Amino acid sequence: SSFASQTYTARAAGFANDLAVQLLKLMDRKKTNLSIAADVTSKAELLQLADLLGPYICVFKTHIDILDDYDSSVPEALTALAEKHDFLIFEDRKFADIGSTVKAQYQSGVYKIASWAHITNAHPIPGEGIVHGLKEVGLPLKRGLLLLAEMSSKGTLAQGKYSMDTLAMAARNRDFVFGFIGQRRLPLDEPEKEDFLYLTPGVSMAQSGDSLGQQYRSPEQVVLESGCDVIIVGRAIYGAADPVAEAKKYQEAGWNAYLQRTRR
Ligand code: 5IU
Numbered sequence: 285s286s287f288a289s290q291t292y293t294a295r296a297a298g299f300a301n302d303l304a305v306q307l308l309k310l311m312d313r314k315k316t317n318l319s320i321a322a323d324v325t326s327k328a329e330l331l332q333l334a335d336l337l338g339p340y341i342c343v344f345k346t347h348i349d350i351l352d353d354y355d356s357s358v359p360e361a362l363t364a365l366a367e368k369h370d371f372l373i374f375e376d377r378k379f380a381d382i383g384s385t386v387k388a389q390y391q392s393g394v395y396k397i398a399s400w401a402h403i404t405n406a407h408p409i410p411g412e413g414i415v416h417g418l419k420e421v422g423l424p425l426k427r428g429l430l431l432l433a434e435m436s437s438k439g440t441l442a443q444g445k446y447s448m449d450t451l452a453m454a455a456r457n458r459d460f461v462f463g464f465i466g467q468r469r470l471p472l473d474e475p476e477k478e479d480f481l482y483l484t485p486g487v488s489m490a491q492s493g494d495s496l497g498q499q500y501r502s503p504e505q506v507v508l509e510s511g512c513d514v515i516i517v518g519r520a521i522y523g524a525a526d527p528v529a530e531a532k533k534y535q536e537a538g539w540n541a542y543l544q545r546t547r548r
Pocket residue numbers: 321323347376432434435436437465485486487498516517518519520
């Protein structure tokens with residue numbers, strides 16, 4: 285696809301969602317297409333990672349419900365760090381219920397995700413009502429949604445027609461849905477008509493997988509061969525002896541792959 289050969293900034297004009305425009309410009313400004321998956325269970329660790337790694341990332345991905353000691357100071361502190369270091373917050377909530385229910389799950393409860401997470405995501409499995417429900421809450425707050433088109437895990441059921449139908453669902457909701465969690469850029473029915481961002485987990489330069497079905501690929505495979513835009517890296521960075529040094533390595537690898545991809 286020729287979208288993949290354009291710079292992030294050049295692609296911004298093709299997006300209807302404000303947050304996507306913000307993210308695309310942020311990536312070129314900061315020279316990073318790295319997202320950290322901060323799957324830690326204490327608020328001190330989470331905030332320390334956001335402060336330490338903030339300078340090297342475009343997106344800080346959370347699983348807020350795994351914190352043992354969550355309280356409302358966490359999103360406040362994360363928001364301050366996002367402003368300090370110029371990154372976006374992505375709560376990897378993976379909504380999967382009917383529209384009416386996900387609307388309440390997004391807006392209310394303990395976490396009030398819509399009030400602080402710039403980006404969240406949803407499974408397309410319930411049908412388009414899930415997007416409409418989340419949109420009613422998220423759009424007035426200028427949020428953006430990613431749909432799960434494919435997963436990195438072994439034996440995933442999200443593939444083939446399911447993934448292509450996900451693409452069509454996104455194309456009907458471009459004001460709110462700006463991209464996918466996926467493993468490769470999906471071919472559009474009418475090539476070059478509509479651009480989406482692809483954020484890709486399952487990235488490691490050291491490991492090929494874990495004992496629970498995770499499958500890893502390198503930044504080059506993800507960005508250069510598969511045409512994805514953002515590499516999401518978890519344990520390979522926060523589990524390393526020196527997470528900052530490791531984050532710099534992944535930032536450089538992801539960015540070089542992007543430069544190669546966009547070189548004419
Ligand atoms: N994640 C995946 N694969 C997917 C989706 C989400 O790994 O297909 I959708 C999440 C799970 C975890 C992070 O939060 O991305 C990857 O972490 P590791 O890099 O530590 O495997």
